Amino acid sequence: MKSAKASIQIIIAIMLLVGLMPLGNTLNNIKEDAGLADRFIQRPALGFDNIAADILWIKTIQYMAGIKKADVKSSNITYEMFERITDLDPLFTGAYTLGGLAIAHKTPAKSLILFDKAIAHNLNIGWRIPMFAGVVSMHNMKDYDKSAKYFALASEVKDSPFFLKRMQALAKARSGDLGTALILWERLYNSSDSASVQIAKRELVRVAAEILKTSTNNKLRNKADRIIKEIL
């Protein structure tokens, strides 16, 4: 009788344990959907990853404060430190921002790696990090196409400032894609943002003139011609 009761209890325990399997999968899915999924990282910190990230953050600040003259070597070390911080705490926006901007001058490619990581890991990243990535691509890398993509990403974020659209159009024009730049400036010219209208007017004329001077595409030339006539 006693052993039968024990067996039933063991069976119930096993059944409950089996019942945890689908519940575990459901919890994993909820975590995944909420952007809180557990990652396979090399330095598991028993749930204290963010504390480890904080300690490394303080050490990195101390290291950066001690740099007398920034060079590629110190920039690489700083990058590695921020890479580790953001491995441990992928939601640490401050680390991406400071790290990305601190190394942008000497190692802009690595700066973009940090910004890309921020964009990939954070669902609600905001507009600042894509904007910084756009600025680094534009000024430090001279990669205007990439820059335009970052500014486009930043301008799509809710409540982002209007100047990001202007930056996107500017980057497009600098990348040589005058057709797209013309469309973007025209859109800004027709917008309700008064500051953008004035700038867009000036830029539209400049881009249209550039098209008339360099482009062989008749359709584009006609459009540029029409815009110039409309504005002036």
Added chain:
Amino acid sequence: MNIILTIAQGVYQRIIKSRILYVIVVFCLFAIAYSTLYSAVTAGEETKLMKDIGLAGIAVAAMLISIMVGSTAIPAEIESRTIQTLISKPVKKHEFILGQFLGSVYVSLLSIAIMSVGFIIILAIKTHALNLIMLKPLILICFEAIVLVAVSVLFSTICSSMVSSILAIVVYIAGHLSYQIPFLVERAGNVVTKFIGLFLYYALPNLQYFNVKAPAAHGICIPWGLVFGVILYGAIYTAVMLLVSLVIFKNKDFA
């Protein structure tokens, strides 16, 4: 039910006299308060750091207290021979186990509540706002503590308090790493290794479910669905541990 509550009360009265409990709670509160002084070296991230230290401190303290009270509850009764008196009275063994468990859980939750109130107050003073978003990780820390108490009670039915404390700490560590097992199982070529890996994955508590400290510290909203799901997970796992404890304890002879 009255017997269970009486035993739980006895456990509470015995544990509450322990000085180490107060040392852990005071040390945790001191660590949280001290974190406010870090602002000079955090480059504008002092609030995040404070939240991290607060939640981590409470989680560590909760783990230590849960394992300490859960592991010592039954061995203490055995060593002081009060168990023979209790068992000889009309106290059933399941009532004894549940009483020990509830008493230990009560002490753990009380300690967590004290630390949490202290943390919320210190955070409110620092940020001039009531950070109620911190409640969700704190609730999950409470349920993690309950699971750990259940695991410790299970071990304490088999071994001495010292050994069961060590085993419970091992489960705590393994429980926080178990989410990595599926990644390793995928890469394992051997069928036996895969089987053992999957068995461990489902048998060990996945304590990472209870860990939402990082998103909470970043102000990210944790869905209530996740919180309730994790609470359900914790409740089922606790029930399993208590059932197994009961089976083991019922076959024990204290004569």
